Amino acid sequence: MEEFDTKLNGIFxxxxxxxxxxxxxxxxxxxxxxxxxxxxxxxLYADMADSTLLVKRFEPEMAARIVRSYLRIAVDCIRAKGGHIRSFDGDRVMGIFIGDRRRNDAVDAGLNISWVIEKALNPKLSTKLWNSKDKWTVSHRVGIDDGETFIVRGGARNNSDLVSIGDAPNIAAKLSGLRGERGSITITSRVYDYLFKKGIRI
Structure with missing residues (x-):
């Protein structure tokens, strides 16, 4: 207990x-x-839906192919718009955008993720689920928010990672978990109002 008390005092x-x-x-x-x-x-948080059902329905090898495909698409689309990948959590990925065009770039990345899933990944899954009686269509949601963040390291020496503290990462993560809503991208008013003022429609 004394050891933890000393460590906590160092933090506080x-x-x-x-x-x-x-x-x-x-x-x-x-x-x-x-x-x-x-x-x-x-x-920007991109989160694939129904991963629990995916694992129940398919062999681990096939489920892993689908998850990896989704993450590959998300990462490539985020990077193509200048985003930086800083976190993975299962089938969810976080991208950070900075600069004057950060909101535009994040929305473009989200739209591109959805487009590639619709035009490339899902058509392939419809014909390439080898030796499986089940079919699978990838659905997902992207959540986007903007604001000031306070970035620190969490964990311990040799086992730590960055933690983003603030409304933007928290809200974007929660928005990516929405299910049953129309469309595949949800943005906050902070992002929408900026785009609206710039004459951008999504």
């Missing part, structure tokens, strides 16, 4: 070493114990 009472970030930080860019980066950014 150490002064933050906060820096304004001009680029999306990597894990090694943030000090382990009290480092933090402030960043204005747009967060």
């Amino acid at each position: 009472y150490a002064d933050w070493d906060v820096q304004d970030a001009r680029v999306v930080p990597k894990t090694e860019d943030v000090k382990q114990y009290n480092g933090a980066k402030k960043l204005e950014a747009t967060y």
